[in-house]
Amino acid sequence: MSDEFKKLRIAILGSGNIGTDLLVKSIRSPHLECTLFIGRNMGSPGMHKANELGVRISDQSIQAIQDDPDCCDIVFDATSAMAHVKHWPILKNLGKYVIDLTPSNVGEMCVPSINLREKSSAMNVNMITCGGQGSVPIAHAISEVHKDIEYIEVVSNISSRSAGPATRLNLDEYIGTTEAAIQKFSGAKQSKVILTLNPANPCVDMQTTVMVKMSSGNLDKITKSINDMVIRVQEYVPGYHLVVDPVFENERLVVMVKVRGLGDYLPRYAGNLDIINCAAIAAAEHYAKTKL
Amino acid sequence: MQKRNYEVLISDPSLRDGNHAVKHQLSEKQIATYASAANAAGIPIVEVGHGNGLGASSLQVGLARLSDRAILEAARKVLTKSKLGIHVIPGFATIKKDLTMAMELGVDVFRIACHCTEADVTERHIGFVREKGKEVYGVLMMSHMARKEVLVEEASKMQAYGAESAIIMDSAGAYLPDDVSERIEALVEGLSIPVGFHGHNNLGMAVANSIAAVNAGATILDGTARGFGAGAGNTQLEVLIAVLDRLGFKTGIDLYKILDAADIAEDEVIEIIPTISSLSIVSGLSGVFSGFATHVRRVAAEYEVDSRDIFFELGRRKIVAGQEDMIIEVATTLSKERAGERKSH
Numbered sequence A: 001m002s003d004e005f006k007k008l009r010i011a012i013l014g015s016g017n018i019g020t021d022l023l024v025k026s027i028r029s030p031h032l033e034c035t036l037f038i039g040r041n042m043g044s045p046g047m048h049k050a051n052e053l054g055v056r057i058s059d060q061s062i063q064a065i066q067d068d069p070d071c072c073d074i075v076f077d078a079t080s081a082m083a084h085v086k087h088w089p090i091l092k093n094l095g096k097y098v099i100d101l102t103p104s105n106v107g108e109m110c111v112p113s114i115n116l117r118e119k120s121s122a123m124n125v126n127m128i129t130c131g132g133q134g135s136v137p138i139a140h141a142i143s144e145v146h147k148d149i150e151y152i153e154v155v156s157n158i159s160s161r162s163a164g165p166a167t168r169l170n171l172d173e174y175i176g177t178t179e180a181a182i183q184k185f186s187g188a189k190q191s192k193v194i195l196t197l198n199p200a201n202p203c204v205d206m207q208t209t210v211m212v213k214m215s216s217g218n219l220d221k222i223t224k225s226i227n228d229m230v231i232r233v234q235e236y237v238p239g240y241h242l243v244v245d246p247v248f249e250n251e252r253l254v255v256m257v258k259v260r261g262l263g264d265y266l267p268r269y270a271g272n273l274d275i276i277n278c279a280a281i282a283a284a285e286h287y288a289k290t291k292l
Numbered sequence B: 001m002q003k004r005n006y007e008v009l010i011s012d013p014s015l016r017d018g019n020h021a022v023k024h025q026l027s028e029k030q031i032a033t034y035a036s037a038a039n040a041a042g043i044p045i046v047e048v049g050h051g052n053g054l055g056a057s058s059l060q061v062g063l064a065r066l067s068d069r070a071i072l073e074a075a076r077k078v079l080t081k082s083k084l085g086i087h088v089i090p091g092f093a094t095i096k097k098d099l100t101m102a103m104e105l106g107v108d109v110f111r112i113a114c115h116c117t118e119a120d121v122t123e124r125h126i127g128f129v130r131e132k133g134k135e136v137y138g139v140l141m142m143s144h145m146a147r148k149e150v151l152v153e154e155a156s157k158m159q160a161y162g163a164e165s166a167i168i169m170d171s172a173g174a175y176l177p178d179d180v181s182e183r184i185e186a187l188v189e190g191l192s193i194p195v196g197f198h199g200h201n202n203l204g205m206a207v208a209n210s211i212a213a214v215n216a217g218a219t220i221l222d223g224t225a226r227g228f229g230a231g232a233g234n235t236q237l238e239v240l241i242a243v244l245d246r247l248g249f250k251t252g253i254d255l256y257k258i259l260d261a262a263d264i265a266e267d268e269v270i271e272i273i274p275t276i277s278s279l280s281i282v283s284g285l286s287g288v289f290s291g292f293a294t295h296v297r298r299v300a301a302e303y304e305v306d307s308r309d310i311f312f313e314l315g316r317r318k319i320v321a322g323q324e325d326m327i328i329e330v331a332t333t334l335s336k337e338r339a340g341e342r343k344s345h
Helices: A017-029 A044-053 A063-067 A079-091 A130-145 A165-169 A171-186 A219-234 A271-291 B013-020 B028-041 B068-078 B095-104 B119-131 B146-163 B177-190 B206-215 B237-247 B254-266 B278-286 B290-303 B307-316 B324-343
Strands: A008-013 A032-038 A074-079 A099-100 A124-126 A151-159 A190-198 A206-213 A240-249 A252-259 B008-013 B045-048 B083-088 B109-115 B135-141 B166-168 B195-198 B220-221
Touching: A008 A017, A008 A271, A017 A032, A017 A044, A017 A271, A017 B195, A017 B290, A032 A044, A032 A271, A074 A079, A074 B109, A079 A099, A079 A124, A099 A271, A124 A240, A130 A171, A130 A206, A130 A219, A130 A252, A130 A271, A151 A171, A151 A271, A151 B109, A151 B290, A165 A206, A165 B119, A165 B220, A171 A190, A171 B095, A190 B008, A190 B109, A206 A271, A219 A240, A240 B324, A252 A271, A252 B324, B008 B013, B008 B083, B008 B177, B008 B195, B008 B237, B013 B028, B013 B045, B013 B095, B013 B146, B013 B290, B028 B045, B028 B068, B045 B109, B068 B083, B083 B095, B083 B119, B095 B119, B109 B119, B119 B135, B119 B146, B119 B166, B135 B146, B146 B166, B146 B177, B166 B177, B166 B220, B177 B195, B177 B206, B195 B206, B206 B220, B206 B237, B237 B254, B278 B290, B290 B324, B307 B324
Parallel strands: A008 A032, A008 A074, A074 A099, A099 A124, A151 A190, B008 B045, B008 B220, B045 B083, B083 B109, B109 B135, B135 B166, B166 B195, B195 B220
Antiparallel strands: A151 A206, A206 A252, A240 A252
16 A cells, blocks of 8 residues: 555645645645645735645635535635634535634644543544644643642734734634633633734744743642643644743743744744644644544 | 914823833722813823733733723713723733723723734724724834834724724834924824824933924824823823923813822822833833833842843844733843853853
């Protein structure tokens, strides 16, 4: 049996920064093959990139999948939260396994370092947000040491250049979905999420700070739990690393991580694209392995 | 050329920007007291809230003593003539959690703000307020970080989304009057909506910059009682009113009553009258948001590094408002560098 035969076919819906970076990553995957790259405008940079890579393209949005439902097994939705809400019922009817990269919070939330291996029959997997993929593992690791967390806050900063139009329109959904994920995976009673865009040139790397309201705790155990988690995340996001080790400062526990991207579509500062896309690829490969 | 009889709309964020100076600990009583005095003086818009606006109470920028709801209710009760305003930064505040509540509590003027190059994040928030029929302004913060052409482009987006005025903020107090004139002129030329200016006093220029703004065609100015605000403080409102009066601009504000309001603020609300401290000068020179000062001072002491070095490094990295967590990273880096230097000696 050839390697080609073992691959699951994927369609990528959305030709923006996320979709295009995802395409480049999927090409490296031994388990996935992109059979259709879908946007709305043949002239967009993402479409040019896909064409250059020899991938079949369409500008017919969701209709492209409805017209050719056999083109793929998995659909990655990299459009917007509002659009995903419309896409999901259509894709569900077509029996597609859907990996949602928008902050729609429709499907089952997935953070590969935490719940990838849990058995699930969900056909719609939500990758939360870039800030969620960066912060939830840390929040979860802290909660493994300190069970009763009152309040967690997550602040992410990304480079303006890496935030496309859908990301900008979806700031509120980004916040709501990330807050829900933090609570779900850490058990915290309350969470708050803040996102800032920084236009500095050269572009800033994606950075996420996790702050927990607590004035003391077992710092050794917390540090160990976080370090173990960072290694687990690095298995699928190589550029994920701590920049400020856990420290108690001003009645709060502070941990800071940075994500250097792989530089697949946008340069390496765009760790936000990398972390959510690497997580999505990990989720798709896991699904592929269970199916093949 | 002075523009006599030219009307200037004054918006007073003493109870919002001032909150930065007291680590967001303003009480209901203080809010009611000053808001009443401002209302009596005929200040057209009284802005209240956490220093960073709606939904901003957080470990990142400081937890407020009062909820947004309590702050808005305290002010709403006493504002009979003045409009109630709020500052809203998308990324902190959301429509569902925050704007809807503010709408229900009777806020009149929504000032939707973002970093000066990121106007498209305000589209849905501005649209939401317009749809509900309330007054909405677009605010470009840290405006010294962008060229005038960029400011015009970003403010035009806000205008297209439905903003009824565009304000530029000198959030770091980094401008000199000529910087303000050229930017305001370009905005007045490029937009069809009124243009405003919000000054900070790090380099002692806030009143002069505000006058430069109205002379260049701005028709909205922000100022706070005794300059109550982060670091070196804002444009001192009672001075601004006096100067505008002297120059023949019309604000509709009663001079004696605004002087009284400022005295009341000094007696009842302000802990320490803002002064241009050495660190505030550095904040202005480095072009870093004035609100960082309290955090920088604390972190510098904890990590035993020079607070001025932190400010200049933050400025070099072009850190924007809302990135207060970077202070710790910079302090860690500076402290490691220093340890390294010690070793090599």
